[in-house]
Amino acid sequence: MIETPVSTVSPPDPSPRSLYDRRMLEALVCPLTHSTLRYDADAQELISVQAHLAFPIRNGIPIMLVDEARQTDQPPHDHVGK
DSSP: OOOOOSOOOOOOOOSGGGGOOHHHHHHOBOTTTOOBOEEETTTTEEEETTTTEEEEEETTEEOOOGGGOEETTSOOOOOTTO
16 A cells, blocks of 8 residues: 655755744734834845844744844944854
């Protein structure tokens, strides 16, 4: 007897971008202005337009510390190894 698989659903994409719970990201606000944030998937940052700050996302964890944020008039830099 040949058994056929019941489900052919592939496992979810394990990439870092797929790890974010969209609702969790939408619930976060800027710690300085309490305004909403814009998610930049390419730079892996949460942007506060009002505060002109970009908060990094490292290993799937948003780093919501003002001291860790970069000014948005500065280019993104690599956080590998931090």
